[in-house]
Amino acid sequence: MNASRSASLLVAKALSAKSPVLQLLLETCTGLPQLKVVHAHMLRSQLIADVFCASRLLAFCVDPPTGADRPSLLYYAEKVFSLVDQPNLFMYNAMIRGWSGHGGDPSRSLDLLRQMLRMGLRPDNLTFPFVFKACAALGYGGMGRQVHGQVVLVGLWGDPYVQSSLLHMYARCGNGGAASRLFREIERPDAVIWTTMVLVYSQCGELLSARKMFDEMPDRNAATWSCMISGYAKNGHFEEALDLFRSMQLEKVRANEAAMVGVLTSCANLGTLEGGKMAHEYMVRHNIVLNLILGTALVEMYAKCGDIQRAIAIFEQLPERDWLSWTTMIAGLAMHGCTLMALEYFSKMVGAGVAPRAITFTAVLSVCSHGGLVAEALSSQNGALWMHGRPLGRAGKLQEAERFVLEMPVEPDGSIWGALLGACRIHRNSAMGKRVGEILTQLQPEHGGYYVLASNICAKAGQWEGVSELRRAMKERGVKKELGHSLVELDGRAHLFITGDKSHPEIGKIEEMWEEILQRIRAAGYVGRTGEVLFDIEEEEKDSALTKHSEKLAIALGVMKTGPGATIRIVKNLRVCEDCHEVTKLVSEVFHREFIVRDRNRFHHFKGGKCSCLDYW
DNA sequence: GTAGGGTTAG
Numbered sequence: 001m002n003a004s005r006s007a008s009l010l011v012a013k014a015l016s017a018k019s020p021v022l023q024l025l026l027e028t029c030t031g032l033p034q035l036k037v038v039h040a041h042m043l044r045s046q047l048i049a050d051v052f053c054a055s056r057l058l059a060f061c062v063d064p065p066t067g068a069d070r071p072s073l074l075y076y077a078e079k080v081f082s083l084v085d086q087p088n089l090f091m092y093n094a095m096i097r098g099w100s101g102h103g104g105d106p107s108r109s110l111d112l113l114r115q116m117l118r119m120g121l122r123p124d125n126l127t128f129p130f131v132f133k134a135c136a137a138l139g140y141g142g143m144g145r146q147v148h149g150q151v152v153l154v155g156l157w158g159d160p161y162v163q164s165s166l167l168h169m170y171a172r173c174g175n176g177g178a179a180s181r182l183f184r185e186i187e188r189p190d191a192v193i194w195t196t197m198v199l200v201y202s203q204c205g206e207l208l209s210a211r212k213m214f215d216e217m218p219d220r221n222a223a224t225w226s227c228m229i230s231g232y233a234k235n236g237h238f239e240e241a242l243d244l245f246r247s248m249q250l251e252k253v254r255a256n257e258a259a260m261v262g263v264l265t266s267c268a269n270l271g272t273l274e275g276g277k278m279a280h281e282y283m284v285r286h287n288i289v290l291n292l293i294l295g296t297a298l299v300e301m302y303a304k305c306g307d308i309q310r311a312i313a314i315f316e317q318l319p320e321r322d323w324l325s326w327t328t329m330i331a332g333l334a335m336h337g338c339t340l341m342a343l344e345y346f347s348k349m350v351g352a353g354v355a356p357r358a359i360t361f362t363a364v365l366s367v368c369s370h371g372g373l374v375a376e377a378l379s380s381q382n383g384a385l386w387m388h389g390r391p392l393g394r395a396g397k398l399q400e401a402e403r404f405v406l407e408m409p410v411e412p413d414g415s416i417w418g419a420l421l422g423a424c425r426i427h428r429n430s431a432m433g434k435r436v437g438e439i440l441t442q443l444q445p446e447h448g449g450y451y452v453l454a455s456n457i458c459a460k461a462g463q464w465e466g467v468s469e470l471r472r473a474m475k476e477r478g479v480k481k482e483l484g485h486s487l488v489e490l491d492g493r494a495h496l497f498i499t500g501d502k503s504h505p506e507i508g509k510i511e512e513m514w515e516e517i518l519q520r521i522r523a524a525g526y527v528g529r530t531g532e533v534l535f536d537i538e539e540e541e542k543d544s545a546l547t548k549h550s551e552k553l554a555i556a557l558g559v560m561k562t563g564p565g566a567t568i569r570i571v572k573n574l575r576v577c578e579d580c581h582e583v584t585k586l587v588s589e590v591f592h593r594e595f596i597v598r599d600r601n602r603f604h605h606f607k608g609g610k611c612s613c614l615d616y617w
Numbered sequence: 618g619t620a621g622g623g624t625t626a627g
Binding site: 052055056059062063090093094097102125126127128129130132133159160161162163164165167168190191192193194195196197198199221222223224225226227228229230231233234256257258259260261262264265268292293294295296297298299300322324325328 | 618619620621622623624625626627
């Protein structure tokens with residue numbers, strides 16, 4: 001006897017005993033196939049006409065056991081629902097809830113709300129939270145406000161579930177004002193509502209207000225901490241995110257996945273490998289399982305903090321991979337100058353049937369420019385673009401790269417043009433650099449880095465009119481150059497140097513060290529770049545007396561605090577300049593240190609007087 | 618008689 005027949009017999013027996021057993025039976029379903037058996041019997045036995053039984057069926061579809069294919073169950077539920085003559089409030093709620101959630105279609109929730117109102121049904125305190133969730137997902141703030149009015153009309157605005165979902169909706173729709181007004185009207189906000197306010201303010205970029213809420217609320221739980229940490233991370237306040245993670249541990253609150261993503265992202269952006277490793281250990285210690293997003297964040301952290309081998313190992317162990325996890329891996333390899341491997345992963349990605357997106361192309365383009373390759377677009381296979389790199393001479397013609405950008409199956413965005421501009425600099429192609437620079441300064445006029453890069457390309461070619469033109473454009477548009485800074489981790493402490501800032505407690509000794517370094521590398525053949533050329537080329541402002549970029553102070557401290565054979569990691573916010581690059585090469589040789597420097601674009605691994613970028617960057 | 622809110626992150 002086959003399985004479905006034995007199941008059928010079981011069902012028939014069960015249904016004769018009516019609902020409590022039906023409930024049990026539904027609980028044993030693990031997916032659509034089993035559900036269909038139950039449904040078939042409900043139809044045959046007319047049980048489907050029983051509103052309660054039909055509701056149980058819908059409830060199952062809306063809230064299936066983990067692992068079941070929720071979207072297909074939702075469509076099945078809708079079919080069942082559409083065959084019901086007069087669905088009751090419960091059934092509407094179940095369907096509205098279903099569509100509003102994961103793998104659903106929030107606009108259907110709103111359709112159903114209209115439909116139930118037409119049918120003369122009155123939404124209750126359960127309907128509204130689902131409806132607001134749908135509005136939030138769609139970003140329909142206006143619709144949300146109208147429904148808010150309905151809530152007041154039916155006298156439900158005092159319900160805490162309704163209140164928090166309303167706040168959440170206003171937060172997602174960017175209406176922080178409405179949210180704070182609403183919050184002030186709530187007499188006794190509970191922890192969920194307080195937490196939602198933390199979300200509201202971090203969503204609006206008002207981190208101080210968010211923190212104020214966080215500090216003022218009477219009891220915080222894991223979600224609250226997580227919300228505040230992610231808020232900091234999302235708004236670029238990485239140090240604060242890590243500080244808060246430390247306090248969270250002191251308070252013995254266990255972090256969840258979302259919090260860890262914020263923590264890892266912060267470590268990745270700061271480039272703190274020590275912090276990142278500690279976060280990873282925390283995850284292992286607390287059995288926090290790697291899902292797709294968390295796994296990708298971990299890959300990114302290791303890649304951006306300089307441990308590309310570990311990043312690869314984590315990536316290979318991920319339970320699943322999507323376009324973004326592939327892209328993160330490819331971009332990470334690109335940063336480390338692992339050109340061939342990056343291209344290999346790109347072809348693996350395409351081979352796995354994962355469609356690349358714009359950021360993927362940016363990463364591939366940067367692979368090519370770092371590796372002295374030019375990207376070449378070939379014919380499409382299975383609708384996906386295929387691409388490989390072809391070696392180019394140093395003199396490099398970039399026309400093919402430019403053509404690649406123009407022929408890409410996605411609209412080139414700022415970062416793609418930016419990658420091409422970087423390639424122009426490497427290949428010393430000022431004509432194209434000028435062209436691409438113009439596109440970029442129009443596309444993203446507020447982005448100071450592109451003016452600087454374009455101006456450096458001109459300077460290198462001796463085209464001073466181009467340089468002054470770009471400087472003028474920057475001034476006219478009020479674009480500020482980002483201040484250079486370098487971070488170095490030594491003895492478990494992070495030292496930050498900002499251009500022109502001499503606040504480090506050991507600045508005197510550092511300057512002395514720098515003088516010594518200068519003497520010894522000069523003996524090894526270093527000729528500092530000075531004067532006009534420097535002024536026009538460097539990305540960081542020239543120090544009035546000495547050509548001392550923040551990076552040089554970091555190098556000096558690194559040499560000071562370590563012995564021969566040590567590895568010193570430095571993270572910069574801008575691209576490394578040619579002079580610093582030269583200096584670091586020489587220091588690595590003369591002082592027998594390894595430097596792993598992360599600049600805005602990529603890693604430079606200095607050892608024995610050479611750099612892993614082979615002077616392409 | 619059946620159900621629900623806040624972290625959604627890379």
